Amino acid sequence: MSPRPGRISPAPESPHAHRVSPPPSAVRQKDIALIDLLDRLLDGGVVLAGDITLAVADVDLVYVGLRALVSSVAAAERQGVTLPQ
């Protein structure tokens, strides 16, 4: 990586404006394990029929947040760019 001459303000209208460094590998592995966990526990597994309550709160929020995270990790690896929030 070449050093930059200073802090560059990203153009606010560009969706690819936020440049990030790829996170350390250990962190990335942990994030991937977490999203693999979410994929399985929230979307897989036996669903019991009948007299039950699925008492899971705020799933969508967490899930979407983590998907964005994994997307941004993959994107960061390729091009140093995160997806728009």
Next chain:
Amino acid sequence: MIYVYAITDAIELHDEPSGVHDGPLQAIEHEGIAGVFSSHDQLEVPSDPELLWAHERVVDHLMEHGAVLPLRFGTVLSDPEALRAVLDKDGARFALLLSRVRGCVELAVRVGLTSSEPGVVAGGADYMRERLAEREQEEDAADRVLAPLRPLARATARRPVQAGTTTVSESYLVPRATVEPFAAEVRALQAQNPGLSISCTGPWGPYSFVDGGGR
């Protein structure tokens, strides 16, 4: 009320971990199949990573002692009698599913898609068409990369690519003895495809292989 983790043919608990909110595990058995649960006066299960890992920890422990059908996170019943009724009603289905996953674990593989930088931003419709064609090519490429893994698995489950994500994700039901050879194959695929980022996590409970065909 009770939080239910799994259905298993391992009837007795040994040195078991605690469950969600440190709830001690209990089991109720019906004709050779047990439901494993913890009792709680009140129960909230937000999808907090700590609670998710607590659920998986229980499933993981049970898998050391027998075949396991993990339940979806957040399954709550009114009391153990309600669980007994489920075991009574669905026992045959559970027995069939247990026989399918016996001796196996689930491994998760992700392939980071290689979409190119949208350097030249053409008109909107053209751009979207190009991106769609690109995405299809990428998925085909991921398919070819993953092909050598499938013969090592007893079953394979492909997750649809989610909007806004850049990875293809596939689950494999793998006999325990094949986990190491499988991981070695993933490492070999990564070495052969340095332009892709390939991850493999597990062993997980067989979450992707318990729907009995049709969910």
